[in-house]
Amino acid sequence: MANKLINQMGLPKSIANVFTARNITTAKEALSLTEFELMEVLDVNLAEVSSAIARISEITCPPYQTVLSLMEQQVQKEHNGGHLSTRLKGLDDALCGGIPFGVLTELVGPAGIGKTQFCLKLALLASLPEAYGGLDGRVIYIDVESKFSSRRMIEIGSKSFPEIFHKKGMAQEMAGRILVMRPTSLSEFTESLQQLKISLLQNQVKLLIIDSMAALVAGEQGQGAPRQHLLGWHISFIKSLAEFSRIPIVVTNQVRSQTRDEACQYSFQVQNREKALHEHAEYDSHLVAALGIHWAHAVTIRLVLDSKSGKRFIKLAKSPISPPLAFAFSITSSGISLLSDGGIELTGPEINTIHCQGHSDVINFDGKRFQ
Amino acid sequence: MEVGRLPISASLRGKLITAGYTTFASLSSLSHSDLARDLKIPESEALEILKAASLDCGLDKPDKSNVIVNGAQTAWEMLHEEQSFPRITTSSSDLDNILGGGINCKEVTEIGGLPGIGKTQMGIQLAVNVQIPVDLGGLGGKAVYVDTEGSFMVERALQIAKASIVEMSNYTELLKKKNRVCQVDIQPTDILDNIFYFRICTYTEQIALINYLDKFILEHKDVKIVIVDSVTFHFRQDFEDLGLRTRLLGGMALKLMNLAKKYNLAVVIFNQATTKYVEGSFQLSLALGDSWSHCCTNRVILHWNGDERNAYLDKSPSLRSASAPFSVTSEGIRNSASNHKRIKLMLKLCL
Numbered sequence: 172m173a174n175k176l177i178n179q180m181g182l183p184k185s186i187a188n189v190f191t192a193r194n195i196t197t198a199k200e201a202l203s204l205t206e207f208e209l210m211e212v213l214d215v216n217l218a219e220v221s222s223a224i225a226r227i228s229e230i231t232c233p234p235y236q237t238v239l240s241l242m243e244q245q246v247q248k249e250h251n252g253g254h255l256s257t258r259l260k261g262l263d264d265a266l267c268g269g270i271p272f273g274v275l276t277e278l279v280g281p282a283g284i285g286k287t288q289f290c291l292k293l294a295l296l297a298s299l300p301e302a303y304g305g306l307d308g309r310v311i312y313i314d315v316e317s318k319f320s321s322r323r324m325i326e327i328g329s330k331s332f333p334e335i336f337h338k339k340g341m342a343q344e345m346a347g348r349i350l351v352m353r354p355t356s357l358s359e360f361t362e363s364l365q366q367l368k369i370s371l372l373q374n375q376v377k378l379l380i381i382d383s384m385a386a387l388v389a390g391e392q393g394q395g396a397p398r399q400h401l402l403g404w405h406i407s408f409i410k411s412l413a414e415f416s417r418i419p420i421v422v423t424n425q426v427r428s429q430t431r432d433e434a435c436q437y438s439f440q441v442q443n444r445e446k447a448l449h450e451h452a453e454y455d456s457h458l459v460a461a462l463g464i465h466w467a468h469a470v471t472i473r474l475v476l477d478s479k480s481g482k483r484f485i486k487l488a489k490s491p492i493s494p495p496l497a498f499a500f501s502i503t504s505s506g507i508s509l510l511s512d513g514g515i516e517l518t519g520p521e522i523n524t525i526h527c528q529g530h531s532d533v534i535n536f537d538g539k540r541f542q
Numbered sequence: 543m544e545v546g547r548l549p550i551s552a553s554l555r556g557k558l559i560t561a562g563y564t565t566f567a568s569l570s571s572l573s574h575s576d577l578a579r580d581l582k583i584p585e586s587e588a589l590e591i592l593k594a595a596s597l598d599c600g601l602d603k604p605d606k607s608n609v610i611v612n613g614a615q616t617a618w619e620m621l622h623e624e625q626s627f628p629r630i631t632t633s634s635s636d637l638d639n640i641l642g643g644g645i646n647c648k649e650v651t652e653i654g655g656l657p658g659i660g661k662t663q664m665g666i667q668l669a670v671n672v673q674i675p676v677d678l679g680g681l682g683g684k685a686v687y688v689d690t691e692g693s694f695m696v697e698r699a700l701q702i703a704k705a706s707i708v709e710m711s712n713y714t715e716l717l718k719k720k721n722r723v724c725q726v727d728i729q730p731t732d733i734l735d736n737i738f739y740f741r742i743c744t745y746t747e748q749i750a751l752i753n754y755l756d757k758f759i760l761e762h763k764d765v766k767i768v769i770v771d772s773v774t775f776h777f778r779q780d781f782e783d784l785g786l787r788t789r790l791l792g793g794m795a796l797k798l799m800n801l802a803k804k805y806n807l808a809v810v811i812f813n814q815a816t817t818k819y820v821e822g823s824f825q826l827s828l829a830l831g832d833s834w835s836h837c838c839t840n841r842v843i844l845h846w847n848g849d850e851r852n853a854y855l856d857k858s859p860s861l862r863s864a865s866a867p868f869s870v871t872s873e874g875i876r877n878s879a880s881n882h883k884r885i886k887l888m889l890k891l892c893l
Contacts, residue, residue: 199744199746202746202750203749203786203790208807212876217583224753225754225757227750228753229757232753232754233741233742233747235740236738236739237734237735237736237737238687238734239731239735241696241739242699242700242731245696246696246697267697270610271695271697273692274692274695275692304608328578403779404779406779407743407744407779410692414692414741435826436826437825437826437827437845438825438827439856440847464657464814464817465778465814466654468657468691468772468775468814469691469775471693473693487656487690489658491662491695492697492701494871519846519850520846536888
């Protein structure tokens, strides 16, 4: 829309020619200048500039929809009301049916918590036929850290859906629908994304998984703040990809340590600063999601996976459609399963904190217990 | 002929008419030296003609102040206007109190905060609340929701619409008890039908939309609120020319203010949080820089205060800075739970 050509907008010939003569060809260029600047550049009076800009704006502006017609398109016509069921009842209920289409869902947690396991199961679920609750489509799995294991995925499939996987050739067909890409650099990833946009609809891709986003920038130059800016274009692109093709996009993210200086208060809260710093030191969590605050704003749903007191939890840290619930889960041979369907409601910012347990229970392994 | 009414000599009047000045409008933008040159009369006489003309104009209109400066309004008139327009409630009475009753029409209010604090929730709640019928104290208007981040979820809008209808029927029941009858026959789908949704994917589209809104609202006169969620998203990435960004944002803010004044609607824009290095440490603040913070009339910052969500009125021309707790429930924005019981008791006492 931004690159629409001015000479195709039906402006009166005289003014259209003036725009072309001054080398302002796209809507973006025209709208980036104020009306006075345009008067100067084009050498026409204000009334003509105003009406030209009004016409250009009207055409560049995307069409509107009432929310009712949005609902009729999405909720009433799409599979499961526009959600991909995760087969975890508690989570599905909280998310109004499952991972929503058309938006970015993020999985963030410390290493080894189960993010990739969750992604493998989702990939499988999306490839299943509709009769079994799947999306009956292809899945694109962008595996940056080389964690994808086909063997594990087939194991999850056979244990969770034995009736399908024991049929002849089904395992091959399901696995055949999952395409794994392994970009080795950010630029390779960028290229693949652009190709994806064209091929998504043609090839009936129903789910895109990026595992993990943080690893893509890890290798690039720059530390701290500049690292996040590298992803600026990608964030917008992936979001528009999700909405344009109405598919769910799941992205995993890593964690990093929080520095003492980390901003956590506004200037008007400064009088409580001393107290807050003191409390801060008492938290057992010093981990935050990587990729920064801009990324945190950009994702629509954030699922935090962490472990506390020996149990693993999946928490709905950011979701416009769910209450702040935490579900205890465990990883079994059939993937992730919830220990109970009822979630614990966490109030306050605690839902956002990422706890991580050390390895002391492994290192201090007491062999005597097994005798 | 209007100039015929002027208390000036016949010969002067004759000269005026011969020169082609027959109405007061033709005299209004003239200076006395130009008129003197045109009519070939001394400047003092020209000044007299103009004074007479302006006096005459003044007598026709009920208040003379308009004549002094075109387009101005007296402060008294403005006060009356402000008082006659209901504000848009946020569904949390504590929050409404610090805002002076709710979101004000004719003004631009900026609301900002960290991710997950409830900005989109507030936006959807306001888009529903603007539709509260006039009989129940609302504006009975429609809403324009401009989504730049894709965070608007239809399922949530439906939840909030349903909860709002339940509240409205409860309120009508209360009014019936006091013998005030009013019928509320709204369905959730009606509420969804009155929200106009625009999805914006680039900053060019954002500018184009704000230009186009003038025409759109002319065609949909019952729109009473424009919500932009969020204004920051497209301006926060790959903008090499920060000067251009400041100019574009300034232009946008001005157009939104004009929109608010011209059509008497409320404009609510959402902003994101960022970190700023101030006085030797990092602090949170709203994005888009210092020049942007001047652009909006009112500014509310949503933040966490311990376990509660709070709203802090950071900037307002008439209200003082204050903080109020609120919560986000399955029904939308409501008072925070600790205040719930107190409110219920007060309601019972009022009736």
